[in-house]
Amino acid sequence: MHWTQYANLAALGVGAVIIYTIAYCIYNVFFHPLRSYPGPKLWASCFVPAAIQSLKGRLPYAIKELHDQYGEVVRVLPNMLSYDSDQAWEDIYGHIKGRHTKTFEKDYSFYGPTPSGAPNIIMAGEADHRRLRKLQSHAFSEKALVEQEPFLIKYLNTFIKGLRDQVNGPAKGVVPISMWYNFTTFDLIGDLAFAHPFGCTESGKLHPWIAITFEYIKMMEFMRLTRIFPTIEKLLALFIPQSLKDVRKNHAKWSADRAEARVAMKTDRKDFMSYLLRETGDKGMSKDEINEGALILVLAVSLMNFLHQTATVLTGMTYFMLKRPETYDTLRNEIRTSFESEEDMTVNSLGKLKYLNACIEEGLRMFPPAPTAMPRVAPKGGDTVCGRYVPQGTVVGVTAWAAHRSSRMWKDPDSYLPERWIDSEFDSDHKKASQAFSYGPRNCLGKNLAWAEMRLIMAHLLWNFDLELVKEDQDWMDHNKIFILWEKAELHVKLTARVK
Numbered sequence: 273m274h275w276t277q278y279a280n281l282a283a284l285g286v287g288a289v290i291i292y293t294i295a296y297c298i299y300n301v302f303f304h305p306l307r308s309y310p311g312p313k314l315w316a317s318c319f320v321p322a323a324i325q326s327l328k329g330r331l332p333y334a335i336k337e338l339h340d341q342y343g344e345v346v347r348v349l350p351n352m353l354s355y356d357s358d359q360a361w362e363d364i365y366g367h368i369k370g371r372h373t374k375t376f377e378k379d380y381s382f383y384g385p386t387p388s389g390a391p392n393i394i395m396a397g398e399a400d401h402r403r404l405r406k407l408q409s410h411a412f413s414e415k416a417l418v419e420q421e422p423f424l425i426k427y428l429n430t431f432i433k434g435l436r437d438q439v440n441g442p443a444k445g446v447v448p449i450s451m452w453y454n455f456t457t458f459d460l461i462g463d464l465a466f467a468h469p470f471g472c473t474e475s476g477k478l479h480p481w482i483a484i485t486f487e488y489i490k491m492m493e494f495m496r497l498t499r500i501f502p503t504i505e506k507l508l509a510l511f512i513p514q515s516l517k518d519v520r521k522n523h524a525k526w527s528a529d530r531a532e533a534r535v536a537m538k539t540d541r542k543d544f545m546s547y548l549l550r551e552t553g554d555k556g557m558s559k560d561e562i563n564e565g566a567l568i569l570v571l572a573v574s575l576m577n578f579l580h581q582t583a584t585v586l587t588g589m590t591y592f593m594l595k596r597p598e599t600y601d602t603l604r605n606e607i608r609t610s611f612e613s614e615e616d617m618t619v620n621s622l623g624k625l626k627y628l629n630a631c632i633e634e635g636l637r638m639f640p641p642a643p644t645a646m647p648r649v650a651p652k653g654g655d656t657v658c659g660r661y662v663p664q665g666t667v668v669g670v671t672a673w674a675a676h677r678s679s680r681m682w683k684d685p686d687s688y689l690p691e692r693w694i695d696s697e698f699d700s701d702h703k704k705a706s707q708a709f710s711y712g713p714r715n716c717l718g719k720n721l722a723w724a725e726m727r728l729i730m731a732h733l734l735w736n737f738d739l740e741l742v743k744e745d746q747d748w749m750d751h752n753k754i755f756i757l758w759e760k761a762e763l764h765v766k767l768t769a770r771v772k
Contacts, residue, residue, distance in 0.1 A: 293318075300350040305663040311338060311347035322349055323497055329753025332643045332673035339674045344658055352667040354645055355658060356674035357681065358704035363657045364648050364668050365712040374655055376648035378714075379667050382496055411544045412717045417724055419542040421619055423463055428728055430473040431456040432736055437476075439737070439767050446742060449590055450763040451478075453583035457725060458482050464543045466534050493755040581641040582725045585708070587763050588639025589631060589730070591748050592688035594741040594765065599690060603631050604734045614735055622727040630690035632726050636708035637676045638688050644756050645669030646710065672707065673754075681705040740766040 297317040301307065306316070315321045315338070325331040338346045339356045348354045355364070364376050435452065439445040455472035458479070463469040470479035534545045593600045606627045611617055622628060647669040650657075654664045662668060677685045681702040683692070692698035709716040716722070733739075742764045751761035 304350060306347055306351065306353065306666060309345060309347040309353060310342040316347045316350060319349060326493060326497060326755075329755055329759060332645075332671055332754050335645075335671045336674040336677060339671070339678060344680070345660070349667070351665070352647065352669070353657075353662065354669060354671045354674065356671060356678045356705075357658060358675075358702040359658050360668075360670045361675070361704065361707050361711040363655075364670060365707075365710060365714070367713050374651035374653070376650060376655070376668065379647035379649050379669075382647045411546075412720055414720065416542065417619060417720050420464060420721070421724075423460060423543075424619070424724060424728055427456050427460045427463070427469075427473060428732055430459070431729065432732055434473050434476060435733075435737065435767060436769065439769050445767040446764055447767055448762045449739075449765045450583065450587040450760055453586045453729065454478070454482070456729060457581075457583045460725070465545065467537060467539070467541065467543060467545070468533070489757050490755045490759065496756070581757060582722045582729075584641045584758050584760060585632070585635050585639060585722075586726055586729060587760060589635030589726075590739070590765065591741070591745075591763055592635065592638055593631065594739060595746075596688055599631065599688065600739070603627055603690075603730075604738075607731050607734050611735075614732065617728070617731050617735065619724045619728065622731050623723075625727075625731075626694060627690060628727060628731060630693040632723070632730070633693045633706070634688055634690045635726075637682075637706040639758075640672045640676055640706075640708045642708075642710075642757060643671070643673035643676075643754050645671040670707070675705045675707070678705065736770055738768040738770060740768075742766055 300317050301313050304316070309316075312321075322331060322334075325334040335346065335348055335354050336356075338348065339354070344355060344357050344360070346354050367375065431452065434455070435447060438447045452473075455476070455478070459469050459472050462479075470482060472479055472482070534543075540546075593603065606625055607617075610625060611621070647667045650662045650664050650666040650668060652664050654662055654666075656662065657668055675681060679685050682705070683698055683701055689698070692701055693703075707715075709719045709722070745761075745764050748761055748763050753759040
C-alpha cells in the first residue's frame with residue numbers, strides 16, 4: 273500500500289474521531305435525558321471540564337461555584353448530577369421505609385475493584401454490605417469504645433510528650449501541628465487494626481507506609497478518571513506512571529501482610545481484628561475479606577470519610593479556631609474550668625462539654641474529611657431526588673463541600689461559628705446538610721471513635737498548651753487541594769506550655 277493511502281486512512285480515522293466527538297457533545301447537550309437539568313453546557317457536553325478541575329485538585333471548589341450560580345442541583349458531567357441540600361442527602365443515601373422501595377447503589381466506576389477482588393464494606397453490594405457491616409460494627413460500638421480507651425490514652429500521652437519536647441527543643445514551640453495529628457491518629461489505628469503501632473509520635477516522623485497511603489489516595493483519583501472513559505480505560509491506564517501503580521500494589525501487600533500477622537497472633541486484646549475473627553463459617557469473613565477489611569479499616573477510620581480523616585478535621589478546626597480568637601478563648605476556658613485534673617478528661621466526661629462539641633461539629637462542616645461527592649446510581653425505572661425525577665442509570669451525589677457551605681442551607685456559611693450548633697439565632701440553618709460521616713445505612717462506621725479521638729486530642733492539647741497561628745500560615749486554607757480527599761498543606765502553630 274502506497275504511503276498516500278496510509279495518510280488517507282489516517283486522515284479518515286482522525287476525521288471520524290472528530291465527527292464522533294462533535295456528535296457526542298451535541299447529543300449530550302440537546303438530546304440526553306438530563307438535558308433539562310441546569311448547569312454549564314460545556315460541563316454537560318463532555319468529561320473534559322470536570323477532569324481538568326479534578327487533576328488540578330479543585331473539583332469540589334468548582335462544583336460549589338456552580339451550585340452558587342445554578343442552585344440545588346447541577347449537571348456536572350454528561351451523566352452526573354451534583355446536589356447541595358439536606359433533602360438530597362436523605363433522598364440519595366437514606367433508606368426511608370414507606371418512601372423508597374429502591375436503593376441508589378454505589379457507582380462502582382468511582383471506586384474500582386479491590387486489590388484482591390474480594391468485597392469490602394465500602395465497595396460491597398447490598399447483601400455483602402449488610403453481612404460485613406454487622407461483623408465490623410461491633411468494633412466501633414459504644415462498648416468497644418470503652419475497651420479501646422486505654423489505647424487512645426496511651427497515644428494521647430505520647431502526643432503531649434512529643435509536643436513538650438518540641439516546645440523545649442530547637443523549634444521553640446513552632447510545630448507542624450497537622451503532622452502531629454497525623455502521627456497520633458495513625459499510631460492509634462496501626463495498633464488497633466494490626467497490633468502494629470507505627471511509632472510516629474515517638475520518632476516524630478511518618479512511617480514509610482503512611483507516606484505510601486497518602487500517595488495511594490491521590491492515585492485513586494487518577495484511576496477514577498480513567499474509568500470515566502470505559503471504552504478507552506485500558507489505553508488511558510497506560511499513561512498512569514508505574515510509580516503510582518506500584519503504590520497501590522505495595523499498599524495492599526503491606527496491609528495484607530499485617531492483617532495475616534494479626535490473624536496468626538494468639539491474644540485476647542480487644543482491637544478491631546478481635547471482632548472480625550469472632551465469627552466463622554458462612555457468616556464470617558474469608559481470608560481475602562479479612563485482608564480487604566484490614567485495609568479498609570485503616571482507610572475508613574484514619575483517612576477517609578467514607579472515609580474520615582480525624583487528623584484532617586482537627587487541622588481545619590485548629591486553623592479556623594485560631595483565626596477567630598473569641599472561639600479559641602471560649603473553648604480553652606471551657607476545658608480548663610470544667611476539670612480538676614487532666615486525668616478527669618475522659619471520653620465520657622468530654623462528651624458533656626457543650627462548646628467543645630459545637631466546635632467539632634463546626635469543624636466537620638467547614639472542613640469535611642471527604643469533600644467530594646460519593647456517587648450513587650439511580651435505580652431501574654428511575655426515582656425522585658429533591659422532588660424531581662431522575663432517569664435510571666444517572667449518577668447522583670451530594671458534593672459535601674458545596675452542601676456544607678451553601679448560602680441556602682446556612683447563615684453566614686463561610687464563617688466558623690460554633691454558636692450555630694447551640695444558639696437559637698441559627699435555628700434557620702439546615703443542620704442536616706452537614707453530613708461529614710455520610711448518611712443512611714452506609715454511613716461511616718468509625719464515627720464514635722472519630723468523635724472520641726477529636727474530643728480527647730483537642731481537649732488535652734488546650735489543657736497543656738496555649739496556641740498561636742504562625743504568621744506564614746494565616747492563609748493556610750488557600751493552599752489545600754482535593755484529590756477525592758484533602759491534600760493538606762502543613763499547618764504550623766506556636767505552642768507555649770501552660771502556666772498553671
